[in-house]
Amino acid sequence: MTARPPALDVDALIADRRTRIIVCCGSGGVGKTTTAAAIGLRAAQSGRHVVVLTVDPARRLAQSMGLTSLDNTPRLVQGLSGAASDPQDGNDSASGGSLHAMMLDMKRTFDEIVEAHADPDRAAQILANPFYQSLSSSFAGTQEYMAMEKLGQLRRAEEWDLIVVDTPPSRSALDFLDAPQRLARFLDGRLLRLLTAPAKVGGRAYLRVLNAGLGMVTGVLTKVLGTSMLRDVQTFVSALDTMFGGFRERADYTYRLLRAPGTAFLVVAAPEPDALREASYFVERLDTEGMPLAGLILNRVTQVPARHLSAARSLAAAEMLEAPAGTDGRDTPSGFEALAAREMSDSSVRTDEPDQPEEAARLLAVSALRLHAAHMEQAAAERRARGQFTAAHPLVPVAEIPAQAEDVHDLDGLRRIGDAFATGGRQDASTGAA
Amino acid sequence: MATRDTDWDGVRLHVVTGKGGTGKTTVAGALALALAADGHNVLLMEVEGRQGIAQLFDVPPLPYAERRIAVGLGTDSRPGGDVYALVADPESALIEYLEMFYGMRHAGATLARLGIMDFATTIAPGLRDVLLTGKAAEAVRRKDSGRGRKYDAVVMDAPPTGRIGRFLNVTSELSDLARVGPIRGHADTVQKVIRSPETVVHFVTVLEEMPVQETLDGIAELRSLGGIRPGGIIVNMTRPLALSNGQLQAAAQGSLDQSLLALGLKSAGLDDSPALAAELAGELSQQARSILANDEQQERLDEAGQPCYRLPWISGGIDLAGLYRLAAGLRAQRAA
Numbered sequence: 001m002t003a004r005p006p007a008l009d010v011d012a013l014i015a016d017r018r019t020r021i022i023v024c025c026g027s028g029g030v031g032k033t034t035t036a037a038a039i040g041l042r043a044a045q046s047g048r049h050v051v052v053l054t055v056d057p058a059r060r061l062a063q064s065m066g067l068t069s070l071d072n073t074p075r076l077v078q079g080l081s082g083a084a085s086d087p088q089d090g091n092d093s094a095s096g097g098s099l100h101a102m103m104l105d106m107k108r109t110f111d112e113i114v115e116a117h118a119d120p121d122r123a124a125q126i127l128a129n130p131f132y133q134s135l136s137s138s139f140a141g142t143q144e145y146m147a148m149e150k151l152g153q154l155r156r157a158e159e160w161d162l163i164v165v166d167t168p169p170s171r172s173a174l175d176f177l178d179a180p181q182r183l184a185r186f187l188d189g190r191l192l193r194l195l196t197a198p199a200k201v202g203g204r205a206y207l208r209v210l211n212a213g214l215g216m217v218t219g220v221l222t223k224v225l226g227t228s229m230l231r232d233v234q235t236f237v238s239a240l241d242t243m244f245g246g247f248r249e250r251a252d253y254t255y256r257l258l259r260a261p262g263t264a265f266l267v268v269a270a271p272e273p274d275a276l277r278e279a280s281y282f283v284e285r286l287d288t289e290g291m292p293l294a295g296l297i298l299n300r301v302t303q304v305p306a307r308h309l310s311a312a313r314s315l316a317a318a319e320m321l322e323a324p325a326g327t328d329g330r331d332t333p334s335g336f337e338a339l340a341a342r343e344m345s346d347s348s349v350r351t352d353e354p355d356q357p358e359e360a361a362r363l364l365a366v367s368a369l370r371l372h373a374a375h376m377e378q379a380a381a382e383r384r385a386r387g388q389f390t391a392a393h394p395l396v397p398v399a400e401i402p403a404q405a406e407d408v409h410d411l412d413g414l415r416r417i418g419d420a421f422a423t424g425g426r427q428d429a430s431t432g433a434a
Numbered sequence: 435m436a437t438r439d440t441d442w443d444g445v446r447l448h449v450v451t452g453k454g455g456t457g458k459t460t461v462a463g464a465l466a467l468a469l470a471a472d473g474h475n476v477l478l479m480e481v482e483g484r485q486g487i488a489q490l491f492d493v494p495p496l497p498y499a500e501r502r503i504a505v506g507l508g509t510d511s512r513p514g515g516d517v518y519a520l521v522a523d524p525e526s527a528l529i530e531y532l533e534m535f536y537g538m539r540h541a542g543a544t545l546a547r548l549g550i551m552d553f554a555t556t557i558a559p560g561l562r563d564v565l566l567t568g569k570a571a572e573a574v575r576r577k578d579s580g581r582g583r584k585y586d587a588v589v590m591d592a593p594p595t596g597r598i599g600r601f602l603n604v605t606s607e608l609s610d611l612a613r614v615g616p617i618r619g620h621a622d623t624v625q626k627v628i629r630s631p632e633t634v635v636h637f638v639t640v641l642e643e644m645p646v647q648e649t650l651d652g653i654a655e656l657r658s659l660g661g662i663r664p665g666g667i668i669v670n671m672t673r674p675l676a677l678s679n680g681q682l683q684a685a686a687q688g689s690l691d692q693s694l695l696a697l698g699l700k701s702a703g704l705d706d707s708p709a710l711a712a713e714l715a716g717e718l719s720q721q722a723r724s725i726l727a728n729d730e731q732q733e734r735l736d737e738a739g740q741p742c743y744r745l746p747w748i749s750g751g752i753d754l755a756g757l758y759r760l761a762a763g764l765r766a767q768r769a770a
Contacts (some may be wrong), residue, residue, distance in 0.1 A: 028594075029455010029645075058644040134560070169454050270455075273751035303720075306713035309704070317702035337759065339674045340746030354678075357694065358701075364691075365698025367676045368714040371721055374673070374749075381750030405723035407643045 005390045008295030008397035010266075010421035014043040014162065019264055021155065021163045021257070022294070026268035027278040028169045031299040033057045034408050034417065035268050035401070036166035037065065037101070041411065042418035043162050044080055044099035051100040051160040055147055055168045060409035065101040072108045074100035074154075079411055100160065106146040110136040113149065122239060131236040143168040144175060148254040155257060177285065264294040269389075271298050271382035276389045283393050295397035296389070302382055303402045304375045311376035318369035321362050335377040339370055438472075440768045441666065441741050445634050447574045447627065448589045448665065451598040451652065452638030453645040457670040459486040460752050460760070461638045461745065462591040466517050467761035468770035470506020474515040474586035477573050478503075479522055481566045482593060487519045492754065498526035500573075504754075507761045515586070520573070527565035531620070564604040564621045571627035595637065595648040599655040602628050602635070602662055634665030639735070641669060641728035646735060653738050666769055667740050669732070671747040675721050685722035690715050743767045 013019055024036040033054050040052035051074050057067065065077045077099040114132075115123050126132050136142060147168055154163050168175075257263065265286055269279040279296060286293045315334070354360050390398065401420045408414060442448070448465060452458035459480075466478040477500065480487045485495045491503050496519055506514025570590050578584040593601045604621050627633060635656055639645040653664045677685060684690045696711035704710055735742060745763050748756040764770050 027454070029453065059647060060643060275455075305716050306710060309710065317699070317704055321698065321702050335749045336673045336747040339676060340672055340744065340763075342674075342676050357697075361694045361698035362701065363698075364677070364681060364695050365702060367681075368695055368699075368711075368718055369702070371675055372714055372717055375717060378747075378749045384750060405720050406727040409643065 005394055006397040008297070008399035010039065010042070010297075010399055011046070013264060013294055014039065014048065015046060017048075017161065018262055019162065020262035021151070021165065021264070023165045023167065023258065023263065023265045024268050024297075025167045025265060025282060027275050030268050030270045030275050031401075032169075032268045033166045034061065034414070035266070035297055035299060036164050037061065038408075038414040038417035039266075039421075040099055040101070040162075040164040041077075041080070041414045042421060043164070044077075044097040045095055045415075045418075047095035047097040048162045049098050049160045050162045050164060051102065051154055052164045052166070053102055053104060053147070053150060053154065054166045055104050055143065057103060057166075058407065058409065060407075061414075062103060064410040064414075067101055067103050069103075072102065072105040072112075072150075074102040077101050077411075104143075104147055104150055106143045107136045109146040109150055110142065118239075126236070126239045129232065129236045129239070131233055145251065148258075149250065152250075152254045152257060177289070259289070259291050261292075264292055266294050266297055268297045268299055270300050271302075271385050273385045273388070276385050280389055280392055283396055293396065295399060296393075298386060298398060298400045300403040301400045302375055302379045304372070304379050306372060307376075307379075309372060309376075311373040311380070314369045314373040314376065318366045318373065321366050321369075335374040339374055342370075440770055442634060442770070445632055445665070446583075446585075446587050447570060447633040448587060449570075449592045449598075449602065449633065449635040450589060450638060451592045451595050451635060452668075452670075453595050453648045456638045456640050456645050457752075458594070458638045459490055459591050460757070461636075461668050461670060462589050463487065463490045464745070464757055464760035464764055465636070465770055466587075466589040467504065467507045467514070467758060468764040469587045469589065470504075470515040470517045471509050471512070471761075471765060471770070472506075472515070473512050474506065475518070475584070476506065476515065477518045477520060477585045477588045479520045479570055479573070479588060479590045481522050481590065483521065483523045485521065486591065487521065490752065490757065491519070493519075496521045498523060507758060507765060518585075520569075522566050522569045524562040524565045527569050531565060531568070560604055560621075561617065563601050564617065564624055567602065567604055567628060568620060568624045571624045574627055574632065592635075595645075595652040598635065598652055599659060599662075602656075603659050604628075629661035631663065634663045636665040636668060637740075638668045638670055640671050641731040641735075643731065646731045650734065650738055653740065664738075664740055667735055667738065667742045668764075668769070669735070669742060669744045672728075672744050673721070673724070673747050675718070675725050677718070677722065682722050682725065685715070685718040686726050688715075688719050690718060741769070743769045 013022070022036075022039060024032045024039070026032050033056065036054065037052055037057070040050045044050045052065075054062070054067075057065075062068070066075050080097070080099055111127060114126050118126060144167070147165065151163065151165055154160065267279045267282050267286075269275040283293060283296070311334075354363060386398075390396070399421060401417055404413070404416070406413075408417060448462075448469070450458055450462040450465060452461070463478060466476045470476040478487060480496075487503070488494060488496050493501075493503050496503075498521060500518045500520045502516050503519045504517040506517055508514045570588055573585055573588050574583075576584040592598060604624060635652075637649045637652055639649045649667060653667075656662045656664050675682070681690065692708070692711045692715050695715060696707040699707040699710055699714070732742075743764060744767070745760050748760070752760075761770075
């Protein structure tokens with residue numbers, strides 16, 4: 001098929017001491033959190049002092065890393081090198097590395113910024129304002145902004161030599177780059193300034209035009225929202241405004257951090273068209289922004305050991321064995337759809353074993369062959385999706401992580417994923433049957 | 435009218451939510467096609483402005499206007515009705531609202547230029563939500579000159595599960611911000627629709643820990659809000675396996691009878707059946723483990739006590755044909 005893109009060497013990336021920040025991004029539901037955690041664990045095992053910043057981990061995975069609550073504090077992860085490690089601390093005695101993990105609490109991070117920059121009275125006033133409360137807990141973009149803010153804090157702390165960031169589960173991978181700027185722009189916005197201090201700007205000619213419109217603007221806002229709401233907004237904004245010199249500046253700082261040498265972006269995607277399309281956009285965007293892309297991690301790639309038996313041959317064999325009572329002639333779907341149709345129509349599925357061994361052998365073979373055909377089709381579809389990406393971005397290095405049978409929810413599971421990086425996830429290494 | 439019973443007879447607003455990556459938009463689209471069987475007219479609405487519907491139905495990006503985008507699922511007795519789509523964004527909804535209630539015809543453009551829309555809909559998330567749910571409520575109630583209601587059903591591709599409670603519970607979200615005033619009155623009207631028996635919230639999930647947890651949390655949240663009705667749970671992207679219980683367990687433990695499998699393969703005329711049997715047993719084993727893990731998650735979902743529907747994984751991305759097959763699957767399971 002298409003030429004192989006260069007292999008992404010994750011081990012080399014984490015072994016390189018100049019790598020200080022790894023950002024895992026991608027659209028929702030592709031396994032960013034798990035990938036970030038696996039990379040963090042592998043880096044710690046190779047001797048680095050790592051902190052993993054997760055945004056929304058699955059409960060059991062969080063627990064396995066010792067994160068029982070959303071407390072915004074990095075926690076040392078125990079049992080780093082497996083059963084043999086010293087349970088007293090998370091230091092890997094063999095390699096000298098360590099792993100911390102933390103869960104982002106966006107509201108608390110926001111609160112802390114306010115508390116750090118305002119005197120106690122003013123801080124209390126802001127924290128109690130209904131607008132602050134809705135902004136800090138539900139504004140689309142606050143989570144991304146606070147993730148970046150936290151990244152900046154962790155970087156300044158200089159306690160770790162590698163920070164692995166999992167980005168928020170936004171609907172699109174690009175939100176992560178845009179949202180902080182949006183929030184900053186909003187808080188710094190011209191309109192907010194107009195509303196809070198119309199007198200200040202009234203003198204300038206071009207603003208006088210705006211001012212003329214201002215009566216209408218406040219009129220509309222009053223109509224829609226009511227006067228008390230408008231007053232709440234104004235007090236909130238002026239309180240924030242005097243507090244620190246611009247949200248935009250803080251957003252700009254983290255933006256610069258993301259472009260600095262030592263930062264590497266990993267785009268995570270599932271091998272299906274939507275996620276890869278999103279990944280494609282992101283790769284192009286990183287390029288435009290001058291942000292360093294390390295490569296693409298293709299997660300949950302279907303592994304098929306018996307690749308010599310084609311889907312068509314496998315299906316034909318299954319149909320031959322099934323000769324009685326087939327659904328022949330109809331335009332039946334294939335792959336997992338066919339299996340689903342069987343599951344719904346065939347009441348003998350998942351009940352008891354047939355008594356005759358010949359019958360049992362026949363049914364077992366049919367199931368195996370149909371599953372194999374579905375897997376082959378699946379793998380082919382994944383290759384096509386991947387091919388679309390690599391055709392557009394032939395130079396982006398790619399690593400594959402094989403699909404796991406179960407959710408990853410312990411350090412062993414993370415370690416298995418990390419092991420895939422050793423081979424670049426290439427199936428032709430030694431990844432046979434499970 | 436239709437004589438066929440479904441699990442959601444009498445429901446006119448179907449809100450579809452789900453965690454990212456579970457196929458929420460796809461299922462919303464399939465549900466709209468299925469509801470548009472029997473000549474019904476259905477509006478499919480998107481509220482997060484990412485043009486997911488346009489991509490799904492392979493049409494150019496949709497404006498803030500109701501456009502016919504597909505014909506509903508045909509049945510043996512009748513052709514399908516029409517499926518319309520609408521991409522609702524808070525700015526346009528606010529402009530429309532101002533025009534409808536205040537006759538402020540050209541106010542919209544001026545306001546947009548000043549960034550006021552961004553301001554009003556950003557600073558007060560409750561306002562944003564009431565404008566979007568308000569649009570859905572309006573479509574549900576809209577009259578048609580001839581045959582009563584304009585739409586037999588409205589399907590909303592809603593925000594993800596983590597935000598659905600807040601999104602639908604607009605009145606109380608807003609009450610902190612706007613205690614009185616016209617927008618408050620508007621919110622109260624919207625709430626009557628959302629909290630009526632004509633509205634249910636369906637959850638799309640896959641059988642993995644996090645989406646299942648979010649589904650259960652979401653259902654519990656809706657119940658705690660009072661009056662907002664959880665609907666069906668749609669388990670998407672299932673990858674079933676036809677094995678007896680005993681064999682499933684054996685396969686999961688890696689102790690499947692390979693000689694039995696080899697025997698079956700041999701009778702299908704496949705050469706080198708023992709070696710092939712070993713490889714296929716490996717595939718069965720991996721799949722069996724995944725199915726047992728899925729079963730655990732399914733049991734958790736069953737405890738929620740809501741009707742559950744299953745839709746299969748479709749390889750290679752969803753095209754229109756696949757979408758209609760999913761619609762047929764929903765209809766066969768009486769979800770529509």
